[in-house]
Amino acid sequence: MSKTVKLKKGFDIKLVGKAEKQLADFKPSKTFAIKPTDFAGMQRPKVTVNEGDTVKAGTPILFDKAMEKVQYVAPVSGEIVEIKRGDKRKLLEIKILADSKISYESFDKFSGTSLESLSREDAIVQMTKSGVWPQIIQRPFGVVANPDDTPKAIFISAFDTNPLAPDYGFTLQGEESNFQAGIDVLGKLTSGKIHLNINADEQTPAVFANVKGVEVNKFSGPHPAGNVGIQIHHIDPINKGDMVWTVSPYGVCQIGKLFLEGKYDASKIISVTGSEALKTGYVKTYMGACVDTLVEGNLKQNHIRVVSGNVLTGDRINKNGYVGYYASQITIIPEGDYEEFLGWVKPSTTKLSFHKAIGLLSFLNKGKEYVVDTNTHGEERPFVVTGAFEKVLPMDILPTYLFKAILTEDFDEMEELGIYELIEEDVAICEFIDPSKNELQGILRNGIELLMYS
Amino acid sequence: MKALQNLFDNLKPNFEKGGKWEKFHTLYEGHRTIAFAPDLITGSRGTQIKDAVDLKRVMITVVIAMIPALLFGIFNVGHQHFLATGMDATFFDKVLIGLISVLPILIVSYAIGLGTEFTFCVIRNHPISEGFLVTGMLIALVMPPNVPLWQVALATIFAVVIGKEVFGGTGMNILNVAMTARAFLYFAYPAQISGDQVWTYLGDKTPVDGFSGATALAVAYTAGVDGEPVTKALAEHNTLIGDGLYSFSNLFMGLIPGSIGETSTLMALIGAVILIGTGVASWKIIVSGFAGAYAMGLILNIFAVNEYMAMAPQYHWVMGGLAFGIVFMATDPVSAAQTEAGKWIYGLLIGVLTVIIRVTNPAYPEGIMLAVLFMNVFAPLIDYYVVKANKKRRLQRATV
Numbered sequence: 001m002s003k004t005v006k007l008k009k010g011f012d013i014k015l016v017g018k019a020e021k022q023l024a025d026f027k028p029s030k031t032f033a034i035k036p037t038d039f040a041g042m043q044r045p046k047v048t049v050n051e052g053d054t055v056k057a058g059t060p061i062l063f064d065k066a067m068e069k070v071q072y073v074a075p076v077s078g079e080i081v082e083i084k085r086g087d088k089r090k091l092l093e094i095k096i097l098a099d100s101k102i103s104y105e106s107f108d109k110f111s112g113t114s115l116e117s118l119s120r121e122d123a124i125v126q127m128t129k130s131g132v133w134p135q136i137i138q139r140p141f142g143v144v145a146n147p148d149d150t151p152k153a154i155f156i157s158a159f160d161t162n163p164l165a166p167d168y169g170f171t172l173q174g175e176e177s178n179f180q181a182g183i184d185v186l187g188k189l190t191s192g193k194i195h196l197n198i199n200a201d202e203q204t205p206a207v208f209a210n211v212k213g214v215e216v217n218k219f220s221g222p223h224p225a226g227n228v229g230i231q232i233h234h235i236d237p238i239n240k241g242d243m244v245w246t247v248s249p250y251g252v253c254q255i256g257k258l259f260l261e262g263k264y265d266a267s268k269i270i271s272v273t274g275s276e277a278l279k280t281g282y283v284k285t286y287m288g289a290c291v292d293t294l295v296e297g298n299l300k301q302n303h304i305r306v307v308s309g310n311v312l313t314g315d316r317i318n319k320n321g322y323v324g325y326y327a328s329q330i331t332i333i334p335e336g337d338y339e340e341f342l343g344w345v346k347p348s349t350t351k352l353s354f355h356k357a358i359g360l361l362s363f364l365n366k367g368k369e370y371v372v373d374t375n376t377h378g379e380e381r382p383f384v385v386t387g388a389f390e391k392v393l394p395m396d397i398l399p400t401y402l403f404k405a406i407l408t409e410d411f412d413e414m415e416e417l418g419i420y421e422l423i424e425e426d427v428a429i430c431e432f433i434d435p436s437k438n439e440l441q442g443i444l445r446n447g448i449e450l451l452m453y454s
Numbered sequence: 455m456k457a458l459q460n461l462f463d464n465l466k467p468n469f470e471k472g473g474k475w476e477k478f479h480t481l482y483e484g485h486r487t488i489a490f491a492p493d494l495i496t497g498s499r500g501t502q503i504k505d506a507v508d509l510k511r512v513m514i515t516v517v518i519a520m521i522p523a524l525l526f527g528i529f530n531v532g533h534q535h536f537l538a539t540g541m542d543a544t545f546f547d548k549v550l551i552g553l554i555s556v557l558p559i560l561i562v563s564y565a566i567g568l569g570t571e572f573t574f575c576v577i578r579n580h581p582i583s584e585g586f587l588v589t590g591m592l593i594a595l596v597m598p599p600n601v602p603l604w605q606v607a608l609a610t611i612f613a614v615v616i617g618k619e620v621f622g623g624t625g626m627n628i629l630n631v632a633m634t635a636r637a638f639l640y641f642a643y644p645a646q647i648s649g650d651q652v653w654t655y656l657g658d659k660t661p662v663d664g665f666s667g668a669t670a671l672a673v674a675y676t677a678g679v680d681g682e683p684v685t686k687a688l689a690e691h692n693t694l695i696g697d698g699l700y701s702f703s704n705l706f707m708g709l710i711p712g713s714i715g716e717t718s719t720l721m722a723l724i725g726a727v728i729l730i731g732t733g734v735a736s737w738k739i740i741v742s743g744f745a746g747a748y749a750m751g752l753i754l755n756i757f758a759v760n761e762y763m764a765m766a767p768q769y770h771w772v773m774g775g776l777a778f779g780i781v782f783m784a785t786d787p788v789s790a791a792q793t794e795a796g797k798w799i800y801g802l803l804i805g806v807l808t809v810i811i812r813v814t815n816p817a818y819p820e821g822i823m824l825a826v827l828f829m830n831v832f833a834p835l836i837d838y839y840v841v842k843a844n845k846k847r848r849l850q851r852a853t854v
Contacts, residue, residue, distance in 0.1 A: 013503075239852035307502050316498040333503065336495050341455045343491025344510035351506035356732045358515040360506055374495040378508025379487060379581060382625030385512060386792040387736060398793065398844055416845040433505045435512055436625075441500045 004200060005234045007221030009394040011354045011429055013163040015311070016369045017280055017332070019271035021170050024281030026272070026298075029289040032076050033093045033322040034062060039134060040423075040445065041143030041452065042066075045091045053080045057286075058105030058130055058264030061094055069147050073131030075266030075287040077103045093322060098286070105130070109262035115181060118259075120188045127185070127255065130264045134325065135251030136189075139232065139244050141448050142423030151245040153192035153236055158208045158249055159199035159219075161226030162310040164273040166329050168249050169205030170282060171269040175253045179207050182256030186247065187213050197231040207249070221394065229426040233395045238420050250328060270323060274332035275371040276304045285323075291330055292320040299332065305374050307331040312428035313441070336375025344378065351377070354392065354433040381436040389430040397421065399430055403440060406447030411454065414447050423448070455490075462486050480575045484582030512734055513584040519728035519735075520591050520715065520782060524560075526708060527715040528552035531599045534654045534711050537695050540662035555599045555655040556714055559606050563597075564590040566607045570614040574623070585624035585631070585788075586614070592632030592782060595715025596775070596823075597639075598647055599655035605643055609635040629830045630789045636823055648819075653711035666692055667711055670700045670773040671812060671819040678762025678813070684769070705772035716775035726781045735785035738794065739801035743780035744771060746805025754813055762813050770809050779822035780804060789830040793840040800836055804829045 036045040044065035055061060055078065060071035076098040084093040107130050110118060124147045127133045138145040145151070158168060172179070186194055193215045198204050200218035217235055219225045228246045238244060247255075250268060257265050266287040273280050278298050295306055296319070307314040309327035317323075323330060340346070347359035352370040356363050362370065389399035397418045405413035424441040431440040462482075468475045469482040486492070488510075496502050532548030535555075543551075567590045575582045593610055613635035618627040639647045646652060650668040654661070661667075668676075670688060677687035688700035698704055708718020716722075729735035751767025758764035770776060784790060784804050791800035804825045811821025818824060 237848075237851060239848070241852075305502065311502040314502060316502065331502070337493045339459065339490035339493045341458075341490055344487075344508055345514050348506065352503075353506040355505065355507040355512075357507055357511045357734055358518055358732060359511065362506070372503040374502055375491075376494040376496055376504045377491060377506045378504075378510065379492060379494065381509045381581075381583060382623070384509055384585070384625045384788055385734075386787045386790070387794055387797070390794060396844065396847060398841060400792065401841055416848065417841075418848055428501055431501045432503065433507070435505070435507045435509050437504060437508065439497065439500050 002215050002217050003235055004218040005220075005231075006200075007219065007225045007230070007234075007394040009391055010161075010222035010224055011392050011433065012161065012222045013312070013352065013372075013429075013432065014367070014369045015163050015273075015331075015333075015352075016275040016371045017273050017277055018164055018369070019166060019273045019280045019282055019329070021167065022281055023269075024272065024279055024283055026283045027293040029098070029285055029291070029293050031081065031095050031097050031290045031322075032074075032078075032286055032288040033095045033290070034072055034075070034288055035093050035322060035324060036062065036072075036091045038325040039064075039072075039144055041141060041449075047083055047091065047094060049080050049083075049094070051080050051083055054078065055080060055096065056103050056105045057266060058107070060129070060131070064144075067144070067146060069128045070133045070144060071129050071131055072134060073105075073264055095322075102286075104263040104265070107258060107262045107264070110181075110259045112181075115184055115259055118185070118188065123185050123188050123259075126258065130258050131266075132251070132255045132258050132264065135247055135254060137246045139229070139238055139246060139423065140242075140420035141452055142425075143452075145245050149243055151190045151192070151243050154186050154190045154194045154245045154247065155228050155232050155235070156194065156196050156214075156247055156249060156252060157226055157228040157231055158196055158205075159202070159226045160328075161223035162312055163223075164271075164329065164331055165226070165310060166269075166271040166282070167205075168207065171271070171328065172205065172207040172249055172253060175207050175256075176210075178253040178256035178260060179249065180211060180256065181260050182247075182252035182254070183211055183213050185255055185259055186252065190245070195231070195235055197228070197235070199226070207253075224392075224426060224429055225394070227426055229421065229423060230394055233397075233421055240415055240420060242420070248326065248328075268328065270327070271329040272298070272332075273329055274307075276300050276332040276334055287323070287325060289323050290320060291317065291323060294330060295319050295332065301334070303335050304332055305335050307333065311372070312432060313425045334371065334373040336373030338375070340375075355388070355435065376437050378435070378437055380438060383436055383438070385435050388433055388435070389427075392429045392433055393427070395421065395426075399427065399440075402447075403438070403443050406443050406450070409450060411451065414451060419444075419447055419451065458489060462489070478576055480579060480581055481572055484572075484575070510584045510587075513587045515732050515734045516588045516729065516782070517591055519725040519732075520588075520595065522724045523595060523715040523718060523721040523778065523782075524556075524591065526718050526721045527595060528556050530708060530710075530717055531555045531655050531714060533709060534599075535656065535659070537699075538654045538656060538661040538665050538667070538711075539659040540695065541659075551655065551657070554657070556594070558603055559597050559599075559601065559714070560591070560594040562603045562606045563593040563610050567593070567610045567614055570611050571619075574615075574619045578619075578623075580623060583624035585618070588786075589613070589631045593635045595778070595782075596632060596636045596713050598652040598713050600652045601639070601646055605639055605646060608642075609639045612638045625788055627788055628834075629827055630783050630786045633783055633823055633826050633830070637827055640823065653713070662695060664694050669712060669819065670705055670710060673700065674762055674765060674769070674773065675812075675816070675819055678760040678765075681761055683761050684765040702769070702772060705769070713775060716778035719772045719777040722777035722781045729781065729785065735781070736787070736790070736797050736801075738797040739785050739790060739804075740780055742798045742801030743784055743805045744777075746802035747771060747776055747780075747809050748805070749802075750806040750809035754809065767809075770812070774812070774820045775822050776805075776808055779808070779826055783822075783826045784829070789833065791833040791836045791840075793837050795843075796833065796836040796840045800829055800833055803832070
């Protein structure tokens with residue numbers, strides 16, 4: 001049964017710097033990179049190429065020794081120019097200098113009918129060796145799925161409610177057949193249903209309009225209504241022992257294209273957003289693109305932070321850093337390393353807050369877009385305020401109790417309080433509104449790792 | 455402001471590792487973050503932006519919500535002084551007397567409390583938390599105007615050390631810190647915080663002949679014992695210093711003897727409006743607290759065996775410190791129930807218990823203090839069952 005779910009809890013963070021709905025003319029990036037740190041739960045990354053090797057788009061360059069079947073491949077063809085390591089030789093980035101014309105590794109090609117007869121095993125083999133597999137995320141834990149498992153269902157969120165999120169209607173224009181093929185392939189992988197969750201408040205983009213083989217559910221409400229974890233909770237929640245997979249719409253298209261065209265195509269439309277960008281908009285590039293061409297000459301001022309992804313779940317990167325594997329936007333915001341005289345009590349209409357404590361007036365102007373910098377607006381404190389997380393997390397979960405269970409490493413409590421249903425992105429909004437400034441996403445990941453490796 | 459920033463910057467090396475005041479680093483940070491919101495930025499992972507709220511702002515909101523009660527309390531202490539001594543006085547005379555009585559208590563409460571807190575922060579090397587901003591004000595407001603200052607100091611130290619710091623500081627305490635201070639005095643020095651003589655500030659003056667300093671609660675209790683209707687007893691109380699001292703409207707306004715900030719139901723309600731409007735306090739606790747008191751009043755009416763039990767329940771709202779206690783004490787998020795369902799039960803039981811203690815227990819004319827402390831202790835139990843129900847829902851789902 002498809003469902004319509006109205007969510008009331010949550011908070012939309014409205015920021016200045018929405019991407020204009022057009023392809024902006026940025027110079028193409030020259031280098032691209034794969035960052036093992038993008039993959040939560042990757043335990044022992046092993047590089048299979050050396051500096052100076054040439055690769056094609058789809059050539060394996062990396063795998064996790066804990067799950068050797070799954071290959072991580074080059075997004076573009078070109079030369080491996082650097083394998084960057086950090087402290088204790090931790091693998092950080094594998095950089096590729098792109099050819100001017102991309103050449104592709106070739107994989108098996110299918111048409112509509114031959115795709116139907118494709119077996120589950122063959123599909124998995126093609127997906128794991130070609131590099132599209134990491135698009136599939138396993139819940140619980142939010143790690144790359146294990147091809148040996150069979151999930152009880154697959155969930156796809158067809159909209160993104162994060163701050164300044166890209167519009168799938170724009171980025172996935174003309175991808176209808178790829179998306180459908182992707183769904184057909186994914187259908188072979190699960191014993192259950194594929195849930196496609198669309199936004200009830202907006203017109204459904206063409207790419208999601210007439211998809212076969214899925215159950216369509218509608219969601220409405222403020223962020224995090226677009227988070228797939230919230231949607232799973234309301235459709236078919238994850239209990240202990242359950243396993244479901246999630247895929248982003250882009251991932252579905254990439255999988256579909258692999259089978260229809262026989263190539264690993266990492267081309268991707270990402271959005272350039274944020275209050276400090278002179279020019280916002282969409283740009284067609286490849287996964288793992290270097291952001292230098294998007295940032296250089298495109299800044300209102302120089303004291304800024306570039307974020308790969310959105311401001312709730314993204315990572316800080318350098319001005320010549322690389323867009324993350326799963327990110328579909330970059331956000332440029334001001335750095336906030338300044339002191340503010342009596343900043344903790346001064347009334348302000350320009351500071352964004354979910355709360356209404358004395359002097360915080362942003363609740364008076366709900367439609368306004370804000371410039372928000374990276375200042376924490378206060379120091380870390382123990383949990384004091386109660387009931388706030390519950391107002392932004394539309395799940396039957398008690399976040400504070402869960403976080404305390406994680407901090408005290410109480411395994412039974414964590415399980416009983418529903419840690420299997422959450423990954424970082426789901427509690428990101430709690431972390432944003434927390435008056436005590438705790439790093440809730442980090443705390444949650446610690447809890448997940450405790451359970452995973454115990 | 456640059457000058458102040460420079461001053462802090464110049465002092466900074468002394469407080470850094472290896473500096474001569476290294477141990478007092480936390481004091482330096484504490485003061486600097488009060489003058490200037492800190493220049494901390496978000497990490498490379500996790501949310502890249504944060505809400506503008508912080509705990510300091512939450513706490514100062516509560517302090518602001520208490521200011522009407524404080525100002526009215528200052529006036530009322532003077533007002534009661536001149537009523538009792540039978541002298542005419544202007545508004546300013548009353549405020550002046552009020553200031554003479556209240557300011558020293560407020561100053562002692564803050565100075566001693568912050569001093570204790572700072573000492574602990576330095577010893578434990580943890581950051582100075584803003585919790586005492588609220589506690590310091592609360593302690594002063596729940597003291598009788600005649601309380602000796604050394605007792606305020608002692609109670610404050612006891613509350614901060616035993617009530618809070620031994621549990622790990624702000625956010626970790628089990629009991630409401632200000633209530634702990636008051637309960638300490640109540641049991642350690644009952645002569646100065648109970649009876650009929652402590653609620654009116656007299657200074658060096660003597661009251662008019664026949665003056666009784668009994669509170670409305672004490673009058674009501676005595677009426678119950680004597681078999682006289684409570685409203686009649688209240689109306690006839692202290693008529694020689696003016697009619698209607700304990701009329702319903704006077705009780706509501708708070709122009710009655712009592713602890714400094716708790717007499718006025720109106721001021722507590724103004725505070726409640728601020729706290730609920732800003733979302734800082736739980737409206738569930740406040741609403742259910744008043745509802746519980748009213749409901750218990752009604753139940754006692756049904757089973758009334760004396761006049762106090764037969765008293766109209768709305769009188770419980772305006773007598774004593776019920777309103778102040780429910781609005782400012784019961785809603786302390788740390789010591790209250792922390793689940794949303796739990797807050798309803800917690801508030802309700804505070805109201806119920808307060809009325810039971812008032813009406814049935816001859817030793818304690820006012821019940822709010824003990825009710826809040828009692829429910830502070832029971833809040834984790836309430837939460838335990840709410841959390842258990844949540845876990846159970848999750849388990850049941852699994853078997854479907």
